[in-house]
Structures are given as C-alpha cells and as structure tokens.
Amino acid sequence: MSQATNDSSNDSNGNRRVGMISLGCPKALVDSERILTQLKLEGYDVVPTYQDADVVVINTCGFIDSAKQESLDAINEAMKENGKVIVTGCMGKGKDAETIKERNPGVLAVTGPQAYEDVVGAVHDWLPPSKEHNPHIDLIPAQGIKLTPRHYSYLKISEGCNHKCTFCIIPDMRGKLVSREAGSVLDEAERLVAAGTKELLVISQDTSAYGVDIKYKTSFWQGRPVKTRMLELCEALGDMGVWVRLHYVYPYPHVDDVIPLMAEGKIVPYLDIPFQHASPKILKAMKRPAAAENNLERIKAWRSICPELTIRSTFIVGFPGETEEDFQILLDFLEEAQLDRVGCFTYSPVDGAKANDLADPVPEDVKLERQQRFMELQARISAQRLQSKVGTTQKVLVDEVTPEGAVARSQADAPEIDGSVFIDGATHLKPGDFVTVKIEEADEYDMWGHLI
Numbered sequence: 001m002s003q004a005t006n007d008s009s010n011d012s013n014g015n016r017r018v019g020m021i022s023l024g025c026p027k028a029l030v031d032s033e034r035i036l037t038q039l040k041l042e043g044y045d046v047v048p049t050y051q052d053a054d055v056v057v058i059n060t061c062g063f064i065d066s067a068k069q070e071s072l073d074a075i076n077e078a079m080k081e082n083g084k085v086i087v088t089g090c091m092g093k094g095k096d097a098e099t100i101k102e103r104n105p106g107v108l109a110v111t112g113p114q115a116y117e118d119v120v121g122a123v124h125d126w127l128p129p130s131k132e133h134n135p136h137i138d139l140i141p142a143q144g145i146k147l148t149p150r151h152y153s154y155l156k157i158s159e160g161c162n163h164k165c166t167f168c169i170i171p172d173m174r175g176k177l178v179s180r181e182a183g184s185v186l187d188e189a190e191r192l193v194a195a196g197t198k199e200l201l202v203i204s205q206d207t208s209a210y211g212v213d214i215k216y217k218t219s220f221w222q223g224r225p226v227k228t229r230m231l232e233l234c235e236a237l238g239d240m241g242v243w244v245r246l247h248y249v250y251p252y253p254h255v256d257d258v259i260p261l262m263a264e265g266k267i268v269p270y271l272d273i274p275f276q277h278a279s280p281k282i283l284k285a286m287k288r289p290a291a292a293e294n295n296l297e298r299i300k301a302w303r304s305i306c307p308e309l310t311i312r313s314t315f316i317v318g319f320p321g322e323t324e325e326d327f328q329i330l331l332d333f334l335e336e337a338q339l340d341r342v343g344c345f346t347y348s349p350v351d352g353a354k355a356n357d358l359a360d361p362v363p364e365d366v367k368l369e370r371q372q373r374f375m376e377l378q379a380r381i382s383a384q385r386l387q388s389k390v391g392t393t394q395k396v397l398v399d400e401v402t403p404e405g406a407v408a409r410s411q412a413d414a415p416e417i418d419g420s421v422f423i424d425g426a427t428h429l430k431p432g433d434f435v436t437v438k439i440e441e442a443d444e445y446d447m448w449g450h451l452i
Helices: 026-041 065-081 094-103 116-126 170-174 182-194 230-240 253-263 280-286 295-305 324-337 364-387
Strands: 017-022 045-047 055-060 085-089 152-156 199-203 218-221 224-227 243-246 270-272 310-317 341-346 393-402 405-410 421-424 434-442 447-451
Touching (some): 017 026, 026 045, 026 055, 026 152, 026 199, 055 065, 055 116, 065 094, 085 116, 152 182, 182 218, 182 224, 182 230, 199 230, 230 243, 230 253, 253 295, 295 324, 310 324, 324 364, 341 364, 364 434, 393 421
Parallel strands (some): 017 045, 017 055, 055 085, 270 310, 421 447
Antiparallel strands (some): 218 224, 393 405, 393 434
C-alpha cells in the first residue's frame, strides 16, 4: 500500500473499504486472496492506499529474522498512516504476537496463520458489513480475488507440514499436513483457467507428501475418480492446456513417476527442490527428510528421462556445526549437480527453532564469506547452463510490456524468483501471450532474444 494519511470515511456506495498488505511466501499470498475473496463476498471494497482504507489487514511472515522485521516495519507504517490495523499470518501466534501487541498497543486484533474466519470476524467487529450490500447483485468472479497478474495463479494443494527440521518453526505455526482433496483442487484450477490463467504454480509446504495424511483418498472430478496423490493430480492438471509448475518438492522416490509427464510436455519440466545442504552430518543435524537418498544419482536419472528439466533449489550455509569440510562437500555437490537456479541463505536463529541449541555456532563473518563463495560458484554454473541455450528456440510467457519491448519467462523461470527473457521491440504483445523466441544472448540469470 502507498503512503497516505488516515481517512476512515466510507465510500459513496456505502461499502466498507479494506486494504491488504501481504508479505512472505506464495502460500501466504493465497491466504490473503482467500481473506479478500470472503470480504468481497460480504460487500467490502478492496483498496490500494492507506488513505482510502477504513481498516488495513497485514498478513505477516515469520520465517526468518529479516522477514519478521519487514512485517514489524509494515505494521508500524500502517499504524502511523492509517491507525486501524488487523494483523494475521505467521507472526500472529506465540511470542511474535506478544511482540506485535507490545510495540503497537493500538492494533485492533492479532490472529494466527490460516485463521480466515478470525480475520473476517475482526473486520466485522471494527467495520461491520454495509446493510446496503446485496450478495445477489454484487457478484465477484468465480475464481475469487487474485493478488497475482491474471495470467498466472498459485494453487495451494495442502497446508502444514509433518517434518521436524531443526531450523524451521513452520509446523508450529501452521500445524501438521492437511491435504485438500484432489477434486477440490482441480475444481479451483478449472475456474482459474476459465478466467484466463495460463500458468498454475502448485504450492504447499511439502508437495511430494500430498495426500499422505488422508491416505490418498479418492475424490471425484468431472465425474471420474481421482486419487489425492501428486502423480494423479499432475496428470489431471496436465490436461488443462496450461503450464503447470511444481514448487516445494522433496526428492522422494515417487517423484520419479512425475518426470515422464514433463518429458511428454504434460507439465513444465521444472522442479523446485529445497535440498538445503549436501553434507550428511549437517543434513542429519537439520533432520531433513530424504537425507539418505542419493540425490545426485536421482538428478542424473531425471535428466536422462527429461533432458530439458530445470532444477531450482535453496541452501543454508553457516548452520551450527558446519565445518569447512562440510562446506566443501556442499560446493562439490553444486559442481556435480549443475543445478539451474539456486538461492542461498545464511543460517538465522529463529525463536523456537531447535537448531538454536546446537553446539558450535558459526561466526557471522564466516557465514557471509561462505555465502559469497557459494554464490560465486553458482553464478558461474548458472551462466554456463544459460549459455547453452543461446541459439535455441524457447516458448515463453509474456509478463510485462514496456516501451522497449516485452519481458517474458521461459519454462525454466518461475515468476518473481527466477530470471527473465527480454524481447526487444516486441511492444505489440500483451501479458499472458505465449510466443516463440530465438535466444541470442544470456548472462547468469536472464536471456535476450527475438520473436520468430
């Protein structure tokens, strides 16, 4: 939301006006979309500025210290600029919730993650719905309110996580795995595609574990049975004629079954896999699932089936107990794995994480030095892999059109986190267009090309 002065008056049609600030990961973004959809159903207007909002809802992120600080800064700004603030999300529980109340005693309400009804109830308490609202006349789109561009949508298939990674408190905040039945997910996907979505980004805390909690329950979609399992879900999504991209995939053996769908062009040949480290000692200390799997062999097998496969991952350096030897194992893994897209974070001690109690913390300067070495190596690997695409033709999806040309993404690029494909002079295109481009140039992250 933009900087603005406090103004609590209602608009001319009698509707109440709500502003939303959504922070953190795409899973939180989906939560924000659900909250806004429910409020819109009840006659509230969604506005983009503090000045226009009668109340501001802030969906916080509490994953690492920097994310918490961003959330606290956003709350502080909203309190100064508007004064009527409801806080929800990952910082809405435990010590973080108390911190929010202590620093901003005027906050109207604080609720935890996934607390959709509590958030809507808090809005009702402070800003009752307009009596003039007619739900039979004031309709909203079938796909609900979206905070992403029209041409791509996040599709959340489950909530929570059953893992006990020592650096993470997400299960404490969001609970254990709760999968949506496949029929419900596919119905939502169908509505999104009908509304113009060209790319579905499948998200959860652990996409590979989808359906485990409900024993892969069979549900129904379009009159046919569909198991609540990753493979069957991907098969059905692959029939919708849009890009389907998988995020937060753990490298369990059954992921192998999805790779042929990528080779066949049913879903995008892209896997977002949070490996986190490569040293067996550090993975054990992290209590990472699938740590015993031979990830290098699995990657080779996947690429033998689908050579176009793009693998994105994230890693943590400076975890307690990480020695130079452990870090070198990680660098060696990078060299051999030849991952396409990689992010690297220094270990951050999050309140409540069990890793905080581990021995031999790594000094901050060592963490930063290792992060720099890591990213220098990965930049070289990424540049080499993108250079191999120069001279090839790529199907791309247009995200933006500027006076200079179009900004697009290939199948190897997820929105907001990966690179772009720049198409000079293609000002006649529009967001959501699929076009074919010949790649002329590439650096560590982006590519440039022309229409063919």
